[in-house]
Amino acid sequence: MTALTLATIDTPAAIVERPRMQHNIARMQARMNALGVRFRPHVKTSKCIDIARAQRDAGAQGITVSTLKEAEQFFAAGFTDILYAVGMAQHRLPHALELRRRGCALSIITDGVASARAIAEFGRANGEAFDVLIEVDTDGHRSGIRPDDDVLLEVAHVLHGGGMHLAGVMTHAGSSYDLDTPEALRAMAEQERAGCVRAAQRLRDAGLPCPIVSVGSTPTALMAERLDGVTEVRAGVYVFFDLVMRNVGVCSTDEVALSVLTTVIGHQVEKGWAIVDAGWMAMSRDRGTQKQKRDYGYGQVCGLDGAVLDGYVLSGANQEHGILSHEGAPDTDIATRFPIGTRLRILPNHACATGAQFPEYQALGEDGALQTWGRFHGW
Numbered sequence: 195m196t197a198l199t200l201a202t203i204d205t206p207a208a209i210v211e212r213p214r215m216q217h218n219i220a221r222m223q224a225r226m227n228a229l230g231v232r233f234r235p236h237v238k239t240s241k242c243i244d245i246a247r248a249q250r251d252a253g254a255q256g257i258t259v260s261t262l263k264e265a266e267q268f269f270a271a272g273f274t275d276i277l278y279a280v281g282m283a284q285h286r287l288p289h290a291l292e293l294r295r296r297g298c299a300l301s302i303i304t305d306g307v308a309s310a311r312a313i314a315e316f317g318r319a320n321g322e323a324f325d326v327l328i329e330v331d332t333d334g335h336r337s338g339i340r341p342d343d344d345v346l347l348e349v350a351h352v353l354h355g356g357g358m359h360l361a362g363v364m365t366h367a368g369s370s371y372d373l374d375t376p377e378a379l380r381a382m383a384e385q386e387r388a389g390c391v392r393a394a395q396r397l398r399d400a401g402l403p404c405p406i407v408s409v410g411s412t413p414t415a416l417m418a419e420r421l422d423g424v425t426e427v428r429a430g431v432y433v434f435f436d437l438v439m440r441n442v443g444v445c446s447t448d449e450v451a452l453s454v455l456t457t458v459i460g461h462q463v464e465k466g467w468a469i470v471d472a473g474w475m476a477m478s479r480d481r482g483t484q485k486q487k488r489d490y491g492y493g494q495v496c497g498l499d500g501a502v503l504d505g506y507v508l509s510g511a512n513q514e515h516g517i518l519s520h521e522g523a524p525d526t527d528i529a530t531r532f533p534i535g536t537r538l539r540i541l542p543n544h545a546c547a548t549g550a551q552f553p554e555y556q557a558l559g560e561d562g563a564l565q566t567w568g569r570f571h572g573w
Contacts, residue, residue, distance in 0.1 A: 198556070198564040200455060200498055200537065206476035207455040208552040209539060210567070211500060212559050214451035215433060216248065222415065222432045223252045229421045234258050234277060234408070236430030239546045242555060243271045244567040245433060258428045261573045262289050269298045277301045277408070279364065279428065281329065281337060284312045291322055301361055305329040305338045310349045314356025325361040326353050327406060328397075332389030333382065335368040341393040350402050362406025363397070365390045366428070370413035374443050374487060383418035386411075391423035416444045434545035437494060441486040447494065447502055452549060453539040454493070455556075456516065458532045466524025467517050468532040472540055474511040478547035492516065493540035500539055508540050516540070 200209070226233035235249045238260035246257060246268060256275035259265045265276050266289075274297065278290070282302045293300050302324055304310045310326070317324045328349055331338030339346045354360045367386035373379050390409050397404040409421070410428035412435075421427065434452040435445040456472035474492065483490045495506035495518055506525075510517035518532065525531065532538070542548035549555070549569065556564040 199562055200558070200564070203455065203556060203564060205455050205457045205537065206472040208549060208555045209453045209455050210245075210434070210555045210557045211451045211453070212557050214449060215245070218432055218435060218445075218449060218451060219249055219252045222429060223249075223254065225416060226427055227253065229418065229427075231421050231424055232256075232426040234426050234428050235433070236260070236279070236410075236428050237264060237268065239430040239433055240549060240555075240569070241267075241571075242567050242569045243268070244557070246271075246273065249433065255426075258430070262286055262293070263570065263572050265293055265298065265300060267570050269293060269296070275299045277303075277327070277364075277428070279303060279366075281305055282309060282313060284309075284316070287313065287316045290324070291316075291320055294322060294324070299325070301325040301327060303327045303329045303364060304349060304353070305331075307345065307348055307352060310352040311356070314352055314358050318357055323357055323359050325359045327361050327364045327408065328353075328393070330363050330365040330390050330393045332365045332386045333367045333369040336366070338365060339393075341389045341396070346393055346396060347400055347402075350397050350400070354402055360397070360403050362404050362408065362425070363390055363393045364406070364408035364428075365393075367409070367411050367414045370411050371438060371442060373413065374441060376417065376443065379413050379417040379443070380419055383414035384420075386414050387418065387421055387424055394423065412439060413442050413444050431545050434549070436545040436548075437490045437541055437543045438482040438486065441483055441488055447541065450541045450545075452545045453496065453500065453541050454548060456538055456540055458518075458534055458536040458538070459515075460534070461529040463526065463529050465519070466526060466528050467519050468528050468536075470508070470516040470518055470538065470540075471514065472508070472511075472516045473514045475513050476548075476551055477508065477511060477516065477540060477542060478544065478551055479511075480542075480544040480547040482543040490541075490543060493542050496539040496541060498537045498539065502541075503538075
């Protein structure tokens with residue numbers, strides 16, 4: 195059987211450039227090692243066993259997941275130390291219990307009294323002391339309890355007094371994605387660290403256990419100057435990076451490891467358009483760069499070799515059609531520049547969202563050969 199290459203595989207296809215991915219993994223792990231903390235990558239970005247193994251081989255300890263299906267799949271592949279970093283819904287407790295009874299060291303989170311009570315009541319009824327972290331809100335971005343809120347201690351007492359293992363506190367500075375200067379990113383990293391450490395100290399001052407202090411997002415992980423009091427860091431999109439992260443300022447374009455391989459299938463010469471077979475079903479509808487300093491439309495256009503074609507973006511997308519055009523003045527020579535059948539690669543706005551459009555990745559080695567890596571979907 196002839197080996198698949200970028201020239202022969204069907205399109206659209208999700209391409210992972212392995213040397214770039216390995217560079218990104220090594221970069222983040224070296225950073226965490228230098229800061230003296232354990233690194234627990236968030237595998238929701240790739241949802242891929244092969245990639246998680248590469249992260250573990252580089253020194254990662256444990257993984258973070260966003261669905262119990264991820265926990266199930268990674269546990270089956272030999273990953274046992276798993277943090278389910280989404281607030282625990284009551285109807286998912288039986289699944290979490292079943293995973294733990296099969297030997298998975300699954301930790302769960304909560305950020306409210308009602309949720310904590312449901313966990314404690316279910317755990318006691320089933321003879322299970324769940325490992326639970328309290329989610330702390332350090333930036334007003336999404337969920338969690340503010341570090342100085344009285345509810346923090348109330349939740350902790352419900353869990354600890356209810357027979358659960360109060361494993362610690364965790365936070366995610368998601369608002370770091372809205373920043374784009376080193377100074378602002380460093381300040382957010384310190385705000386994230388200080389807030390989570392403050393919450394941990396309040397628990398300890400109240401005589402409660404708090405062994406884990408978990409923080410993280412890709413921007414803050416890469417820009418933190420110190421992590422005193424933190425025990426572990428979580429980050430996910432760093433493994434691929436994307437155009438949003440490029441605009442945030444934590445990676446360069448040539449560090450983006452995920453792209454979508456596409457083929458030119460038509461032209462609208464008078465409009466300066468080339469039509470490709472990667473629409474929003476391939477790229478996703480994520481327009482995360484739209485509010486940033488540089489808008490890449492639905493993605494940055496690159497040649498088959500991965501080199502950026504300056505000024506060319508995927509400016510529009512229908513379900514199975516992408517519109518490739520030049521920023522500014524239309525390219526009236528676009529049909530000559532990109533003839534029918536031309537193969538291109540598109541860098542995504544949001545790697546997690548684009549990856550989610552595909553059942554598998556094609557991992558591109560330095561020799562140009564492709565290796566298929568499975569990816570899973572669902573909850």
